[in-house]
Amino acid sequence: MLWFLPLIVFLLFITWILMVPVMILVHTDTGRYSLSLPGIFMAKAVSGGESFLIKGRILFVPYRFNPFAMRKKRTRKKKTGEGKKKKFRMPRGGLSLVRDALRAIRIRSFELDLDTGDYPLNAWLFPLFSMAEGSNRRLDVNFTGYNALSLDVRIRLGALLWAVIRNRIKHSYSSINF
Numbered sequence: 001m002l003w004f005l006p007l008i009v010f011l012l013f014i015t016w017i018l019m020v021p022v023m024i025l026v027h028t029d030t031g032r033y034s035l036s037l038p039g040i041f042m043a044k045a046v047s048g049g050e051s052f053l054i055k056g057r058i059l060f061v062p063y064r065f066n067p068f069a070m071r072k073k074r075t076r077k078k079k080t081g082e083g084k085k086k087k088f089r090m091p092r093g094g095l096s097l098v099r100d101a102l103r104a105i106r107i108r109s110f111e112l113d114l115d116t117g118d119y120p121l122n123a124w125l126f127p128l129f130s131m132a133e134g135s136n137r138r139l140d141v142n143f144t145g146y147n148a149l150s151l152d153v154r155i156r157l158g159a160l161l162w163a164v165i166r167n168r169i170k171h172s173y174s175s176i177n178f
Contacts, residue, residue, distance in 0.1 A: 016039070016040070017037065017040065017157060018156070018157050018158030018161065019156065019158055020037060020038055020039070020040075020156075021106070021154035021155060021156045022035070022036070022037050022154070022155045022156075022157060023035070023036050023037075023038070023152070023153070023154055024151070024152075024153040024154075024155070025151070025152055025153075026149060026150070026151040027149075027150050027151075028147070028148050028149045028150070029148040029150070031047055032044070033045040040058070040059060041056070041057075041058050041059075042056045042057050043055070043056035044056060051066070051067075051068045052067075053065065053066055054066075054067065096167060096170075096171075097163070097164065097167045100163035100164075100166065100167050101160055101163050101164070103159075103163065104155060104156060104159035104160040104162075104163050105153060105154075105155050105160075106153070106154045106155070106156075107136060107137070107151070107152070107153055107154075108136060108152040108153070108154055109136050109137070109150065109151070109152045110136065110137040110138070110150070110151055110152075111137070111138045111139075111140075111148070111149070111150040111151075112129075112138070112139050112140065112148070112149055112150075113140045113142060113146060113147065113148040113149075114129075114139075114140070114141055114142070114147055115141070115142050115143060115144060115145050115146055115147055117145070119143065122141050122142075122143055125141045126141045129141055
């Protein structure tokens with residue numbers, strides 16, 4: 001009976017991971033870039049001079065990572081025999097899998113303020129952007145040289161996993177010949 005409690009805690013943890021959305025936030029005007037799974041994982045890019053650092057935490061344990069830091073090169077053992085090169089194979093239902101996976105992604109807000117530097121192109125984009133605006137997206141063209149992007153994306157891993165499973169089941173039954 002004592003083993004039952006860790007099993008319940010583990011199942012609750014897996015359920016939390018599948019149900020809580022992964023949040024991706026991009027704000028170019030303030031320089032904020034972050035990726036988080038609330039309560040479990042958080043990472044953000046912090047500019048530090050010429051390069052940037054990735055700061056974050058995993059289960060309340062902070063970490064700091066410099067992707068441009070020099071690392072020691074590992075010496076790898078050479079393989080004795082040449083292996084066969086694997087050919088790239090498109091997974092079954094590739095386009096429908098992408099379509100189903102995109103349905104699991106929710107864009108909460110999208111704001112784009114754009115200046116291409118080309119006045120005629122900006123004039124052509126102005127009516128297109130005004131037609132493409134919606135309740136959660138704002139698209140603006142300016143002639144002042146200011147560019148900014150603000151994006152808030154939420155992805156539920158459970159919905160993404162369900163889309164992959166549903167697609168695999170659908171294409172495994174379609175490949176059966178009667």
